[in-house]
Amino acid sequence: MKIATFNANSIRSRMDTVLAWLAQHQPDALCIQETKVQDAEFPRAPLEAAGWHVAFCGEKSYNGVALISKKPTEQVHFGFDDGAQADPTRLLCAKVGGVTIINTYVPQGRELTHAMFAYKLEWFRRLRKFFDWHFQTSENILWCGDLNVAATPQDVHAPELYEDHVCFHADVRREFAATCAWGFTDVFRKFHPEPGRYSFFDYRTINAVKRNIGWRLDYLLASPALAAKAIEADIDLGPRQQPKASDHTPVWAEFKL
16 A cells, blocks of 8 residues: 655645656555645546545645545544644545545744744644544554654754754654654654655755755654554655645655555
């Protein structure tokens, strides 16, 4: 079973890229973040015409999550269910082919002094509780998406420059680690322990991909049961090198179920 994640930074702007990637790689599931489109305007027709199933929840110009799959999704749910703000355009949970997938677009945080950074830290804490309440580590669980955190110094090109960045600050790395402590394995790192592999390259950095100036912000994190079945994982830089690319690029993993 092949599962991938991709922050499209507008699904409508990136439909050609998404359709081409699906056709070439034939994943069982592709998780999308930052769809940036209201549900009524989501471009489901070309995906369904190509034989794909899709579940989504979005809003105008901001956020939005989607799950594209070969088989119909089951048990689809959007957002938190803890009684606080549900945030349905940032969290999608569904079952595909025996794997429960939690597709998340974690808040970026803006600035350390901004209310959104505190919200980001709380978001990770809520997500940990979500895992505690709903799942067992013996199940095939995959948490993926744009998590807006570089987990370790080797996940950002120049860590010494970013100690006060909302995606690398010690506080956010600590909350991310606490969420991962539920039992998750970083599937990409299982196969690629080497530094210098990134999934995000800022538009503002000239020739960022060629110069390998990037961040690893996109993850596939598997429960112990699922991680044991992982056989391969990688980052595909091809889509980021295309004209009018997203600033992120797909990350994928394959499991022998």
